[in-house]
Amino acid sequence: MPAQPQRLIGGYDAADTDRWLAEPGKSAARTPFERDRARVVHSSALRRLGAKTQVLGPGTDDFARTRLTHSLEVAQVGRELGKSLGCDPDVVDTACLAHDLGHPPFGHNGEVALAQVAAGIGGFEGNAQTLRLLTRLEPKVFTPDGVGVGLNLTRASLDAATKYPWSAADAPPRADGTPSGKFGVYVDDAPVFAWLREGAPDGVRCIESQVMDLADDISYSVHDVEDAVFSGRVDLRRVAEDEARERIIAQIRDWYAPALSDEVLVTAMDELSALDYWVHRYDGTRRGLAALKDMTSQLIGRFCDSSARATRATYGDGPLIRYDGNLIVPDHVLAEITVLKGVAAAFVMAPREDDPVFRRQRLILTDLVAVLYDRAELALAEIFAEDWSEATDDDIRLRVVIDQVASLTDLSALQWHAQLCGPDAGTEI
Structure with a gap:
C-alpha cells in the first residue's frame, strides 16, 4: 500500500505547499498560504483593478464598484464560506483576490474585443490570462537564468484560483450543449498548468476553487443589482411585472442559458420579491441606502448559509479541502442567483451592448x-x-x-x- 502524504497545514500536504520554483530559507513566521495572499495583495495587477470596469466604469459615480472593490468583496464572502467548510481561509482568500486579475480594460466588453483579435492564436479569456499573470507576467520571482515565474504561488493556491481547469480545446459545453467559450489556460502555459494540476481529477475543480466561484457569482449578482438600484437603472418593483419578467427570462436564456425552466425562474422571482428585506422602492435617502445594503447582506447570507448547510448535510462536519468533496449549491440558490444576474443583464448590461461608447x-x-x-x-x-x-x-x-x-x-x-x-x-x- 503506497505511503499516504504527510499532512501539514490544516490537512494540506507537502505537495499542496510546493511552488513551481523552490524558495528555500523563507521565514516560518508565516504559512506558505499566508505568504501567497500577501503576494497577491501587494501585486501591481491587483492595484490596477481599481481602475478597471466591473459593470459601471470607474468614475461613473462614487458608489459603483470597480474590479478591485468587487474582488475584495468576493474575498470576504469566499473566506468566510471556505472557513466554515474547513478550507484554509488564506487559500480561498488568495483565489478570490486573484480571480479577476487577468481581465482587460472595459470589462466583458474588452474581453470580447481581445478574444476576436486573438482568435488565430488560441483566443483570449480573462481566466486564462489570470493564470498567465500569476505564473509568468507579474514581476516577483525569477529563475537563476532570468525566467519570470510570476508570483510563484503554491500549488494549492494556484489550483484554487483556476476557475476553469481545462484548455480551450478541452472545454466542456454548457448544460444546453452550446460551447461555453470559457477556459483557464493558453497552450503556451500548459507546462505550469500540468504542474499545478498534478494529482487532480481531469476537469474537476478543487473545493476551494468552487467556493471562489460561488463567492464570485454571489457577489456580482447581488452587488450588480445593488449598484443598478442605487444609480436608478433598476426599480426592483418591476420584478413582479409580467413584462419585466419575460424580459429577464429572455436575457437569461440569451446570456446564461442555464438548464432552468421558466417555472423555476418565476418561482425564484416570487421568492425573492416576497422576502421581508427585498427593497421594493428605493428613495435615495440614508435610510433607503441602509435598507438596500441590508438586502445585499441578507442575500449573501441566504446563499452562503444554504450552500454550507447542503454541503455539510452531504459530507458531514469534518474539514473539506482540495478534492475531499464538492460544494453543494441548492437548486433554489442557483435559480435566485441566476435571476439577479438576469435583472442586471436585462436592464443595465444588455441595453448598452450596441451603445456607440x-x-x-x-x-x-x-x-x-x-x-x-x-x-x-x-x-x-x-x-x-x-x-x-x-x-x-x-x-x-x-x-x-x-x-x-x-x-x-x-x-x-x-x-x-x-x-x-x-x-x-x-x-x-
Missing part, C-alpha cells in the same frame, strides 16, 4: 493591438518589449502585445490610444 471601447483595444504590434520596439512598455525581443514567431509576438493591452486600465487604454492613434481615432463606428 461600448462599440468604441472595443475599437480602441483593437486599434491598440494593431499599432503596438506595428511599433512594438518603440511603443511597448519595457517589460513587454523584453518579451517581444525574445519572441521566436509572430504568434508569440501577438500574444505579447495582447498581454500589454490586457494589463492596461480603462484610463490608460484611453490615454495610450489617444497618444498612439490620435485623439479622434476610434470614432468611426
Whole structure:
C-alpha cells in the first residue's frame, strides 16, 4: 500500500505547499498560504483593478464598484464560506483576490474585443490570462537564468484560483450543449498548468476553487443589482411585472442559458420579491441606502448559509479541502442567483451592448493591438518589449502585445490610444 502524504497545514500536504520554483530559507513566521495572499495583495495587477470596469466604469459615480472593490468583496464572502467548510481561509482568500486579475480594460466588453483579435492564436479569456499573470507576467520571482515565474504561488493556491481547469480545446459545453467559450489556460502555459494540476481529477475543480466561484457569482449578482438600484437603472418593483419578467427570462436564456425552466425562474422571482428585506422602492435617502445594503447582506447570507448547510448535510462536519468533496449549491440558490444576474443583464448590461461608447471601447483595444504590434520596439512598455525581443514567431509576438493591452486600465487604454492613434481615432463606428 503506497505511503499516504504527510499532512501539514490544516490537512494540506507537502505537495499542496510546493511552488513551481523552490524558495528555500523563507521565514516560518508565516504559512506558505499566508505568504501567497500577501503576494497577491501587494501585486501591481491587483492595484490596477481599481481602475478597471466591473459593470459601471470607474468614475461613473462614487458608489459603483470597480474590479478591485468587487474582488475584495468576493474575498470576504469566499473566506468566510471556505472557513466554515474547513478550507484554509488564506487559500480561498488568495483565489478570490486573484480571480479577476487577468481581465482587460472595459470589462466583458474588452474581453470580447481581445478574444476576436486573438482568435488565430488560441483566443483570449480573462481566466486564462489570470493564470498567465500569476505564473509568468507579474514581476516577483525569477529563475537563476532570468525566467519570470510570476508570483510563484503554491500549488494549492494556484489550483484554487483556476476557475476553469481545462484548455480551450478541452472545454466542456454548457448544460444546453452550446460551447461555453470559457477556459483557464493558453497552450503556451500548459507546462505550469500540468504542474499545478498534478494529482487532480481531469476537469474537476478543487473545493476551494468552487467556493471562489460561488463567492464570485454571489457577489456580482447581488452587488450588480445593488449598484443598478442605487444609480436608478433598476426599480426592483418591476420584478413582479409580467413584462419585466419575460424580459429577464429572455436575457437569461440569451446570456446564461442555464438548464432552468421558466417555472423555476418565476418561482425564484416570487421568492425573492416576497422576502421581508427585498427593497421594493428605493428613495435615495440614508435610510433607503441602509435598507438596500441590508438586502445585499441578507442575500449573501441566504446563499452562503444554504450552500454550507447542503454541503455539510452531504459530507458531514469534518474539514473539506482540495478534492475531499464538492460544494453543494441548492437548486433554489442557483435559480435566485441566476435571476439577479438576469435583472442586471436585462436592464443595465444588455441595453448598452450596441451603445456607440461600448462599440468604441472595443475599437480602441483593437486599434491598440494593431499599432503596438506595428511599433512594438518603440511603443511597448519595457517589460513587454523584453518579451517581444525574445519572441521566436509572430504568434508569440501577438500574444505579447495582447498581454500589454490586457494589463492596461480603462484610463490608460484611453490615454495610450489617444497618444498612439490620435485623439479622434476610434470614432468611426
